[in-house]
Amino acid sequence: MSGLGTRSQPQVSTPDTRTFVASVGRAFAGALLFSLPMLMTMEMWWLGFILDPWRIVIMLVVVLPLLLGLSRYGGLRRTCRFRDDLADVLVAVLVAGFASAIILSLFGIITPEMRAREVVGKIAIQLVPASIGAMLARSQLGETSDAAEEQDESYWGELFLMAIGALYLSLNVAPTEEMVLLAYKMSPWQEVGLLLLSLGMMHAFVYSVGFKGGSLSEGRSFFDLFLRFTCAGYAVVLIVSLGVLWLFDQTGDAPLHEIISTTIVLAFPGALGAAAARVVL
Amino acid sequence: MTEKDPKLPEATSRLEWLVAAMGALLILGTIGYMIAHGLRHPEAPPDVTVTQTSGAVLSDGFLVEFSALNEGNATAANVTVSGALIQDGEVVEESETTLDYLPEQAHRTGGLFFTNDPASYEVQLRAEGYIAP
Structure with missing residues (x-):
C-alpha cells in the first residue's frame, strides 16, 4: 500500500474489498433508481440516434467534472483526495454503462442486429443520468450523510448542489415533447406566473427547510437570502435547464421567445429540485 | 500512514483502480467513437433504400416484408414506404406504410399487405419521403 503514496496530509x-463490492452494488441500485424513468422514455431512445455525435461528445465531457464534484459530496465512499474521487467517478461510469446496457437490451431497445452507432448512442445518452444516479447512491441509499462532510459546504458548494438538484428533476422531463408543447400552450402571463411561482417556491424552501438545518438563514435579512440563494439559485436552474434543452436538441431552430418559455417551463421542476436539493439528494 | 478506521476516508484499492480503468476505457471509448463517427460521417441527407426481404400468404391476402436501410448521415422521421405490383408497366395495386424513425446508418423492417399475389407481378418498393426529426 505504501507504494500508492499516502503523502502524510489527509x-x-x-481499502476493504467487501466495502468496495457493496459500494458497487449500491451504485448499481442508484443508477437504476435515478435513470429508470429515462430508460423507459422513448424520446431518450430516439435521442440516441437523432442527436448529432458532437452533442453527445459535449454531453459526456461536461458530465465528468460534474461527477467529480458529486464525488466529494456523495460518491461511492468518503473521499478527500482527487485521485480517489477520480477512481469513484470512473467506477460509477462503468456501473452506469452496464446498468443501461443490460436494461436497454432486456427491453429490446438495443439488439445485436443494430449498427454500432445506434447502440453506442443509446447507451451514451443514458450514461449521463445513470452515472449521476450511481454517484448519488451513497447519500440516497447508504449511510446517513456525515456531518464532517456537510459542514464546510461553501456558497459555491450550495449552488453546485442546487444545480445537481435541478438536474435531478429536470432530466426526467426534459427530453419529452410535453416541454415544447407546454411552452406553446402557455401565454406570456402564465409563463410569468410560473416563473414567480418557481421563485416563491424556492424561497420558501430556502427559508423554511433551509440549508444545513436552517443555519444559513440565521442572522440574515430577507433580501440577503432572497438575492444570494433564491435568485442566484434560480439563475443556476435556468442555466441548467437551457443547457439540458440544448443538449437534447429541444431548442432546435425555435425563435428566442419559444426557447425562453420552454426554459421557464423546464425550470419549474428544476427549481423544485434545486430548492429541495438538501432533502432530495 | 494507512490504518483501519471506518471514520476515515478510504484509499483506493488495486481492485477499484482496475474497475476504474475499465470505466475510463468505456467513457473514453464512447467519446472517441462519437468523435470518429462525427469526423467520418459529415452531415448528409437521409439516403433510403427499400428492399424486399420475404413474402407470405396470409389468411386474407398477401404480405411483402421489406427492410429499409438509411445510408445517409441524418435520421429520417415519418418515412413513407410504398410498394406497387406492376404488370406490363401498369400499376395493378398499391400499398403504403410509415416508419416512425429511420436512424442514420440503420435499418428498420416492416410489411405491406396486398390482395393480389405479389409473386405473379413485378414488386416495386420505394421510400416516398420523410420529415426531419
Whole structure:
C-alpha cells in the first residue's frame, strides 16, 4: 500500500474489498433508481440516434467534472483526495454503462442486429443520468450523510448542489415533447406566473427547510437570502435547464421567445429540485 | 500512514483502480467513437433504400416484408414506404406504410399487405419521403 503514496496530509484508511463490492452494488441500485424513468422514455431512445455525435461528445465531457464534484459530496465512499474521487467517478461510469446496457437490451431497445452507432448512442445518452444516479447512491441509499462532510459546504458548494438538484428533476422531463408543447400552450402571463411561482417556491424552501438545518438563514435579512440563494439559485436552474434543452436538441431552430418559455417551463421542476436539493439528494 | 478506521476516508484499492480503468476505457471509448463517427460521417441527407426481404400468404391476402436501410448521415422521421405490383408497366395495386424513425446508418423492417399475389407481378418498393426529426 505504501507504494500508492499516502503523502502524510489527509489520512486515509486501508481499502476493504467487501466495502468496495457493496459500494458497487449500491451504485448499481442508484443508477437504476435515478435513470429508470429515462430508460423507459422513448424520446431518450430516439435521442440516441437523432442527436448529432458532437452533442453527445459535449454531453459526456461536461458530465465528468460534474461527477467529480458529486464525488466529494456523495460518491461511492468518503473521499478527500482527487485521485480517489477520480477512481469513484470512473467506477460509477462503468456501473452506469452496464446498468443501461443490460436494461436497454432486456427491453429490446438495443439488439445485436443494430449498427454500432445506434447502440453506442443509446447507451451514451443514458450514461449521463445513470452515472449521476450511481454517484448519488451513497447519500440516497447508504449511510446517513456525515456531518464532517456537510459542514464546510461553501456558497459555491450550495449552488453546485442546487444545480445537481435541478438536474435531478429536470432530466426526467426534459427530453419529452410535453416541454415544447407546454411552452406553446402557455401565454406570456402564465409563463410569468410560473416563473414567480418557481421563485416563491424556492424561497420558501430556502427559508423554511433551509440549508444545513436552517443555519444559513440565521442572522440574515430577507433580501440577503432572497438575492444570494433564491435568485442566484434560480439563475443556476435556468442555466441548467437551457443547457439540458440544448443538449437534447429541444431548442432546435425555435425563435428566442419559444426557447425562453420552454426554459421557464423546464425550470419549474428544476427549481423544485434545486430548492429541495438538501432533502432530495 | 494507512490504518483501519471506518471514520476515515478510504484509499483506493488495486481492485477499484482496475474497475476504474475499465470505466475510463468505456467513457473514453464512447467519446472517441462519437468523435470518429462525427469526423467520418459529415452531415448528409437521409439516403433510403427499400428492399424486399420475404413474402407470405396470409389468411386474407398477401404480405411483402421489406427492410429499409438509411445510408445517409441524418435520421429520417415519418418515412413513407410504398410498394406497387406492376404488370406490363401498369400499376395493378398499391400499398403504403410509415416508419416512425429511420436512424442514420440503420435499418428498420416492416410489411405491406396486398390482395393480389405479389409473386405473379413485378414488386416495386420505394421510400416516398420523410420529415426531419
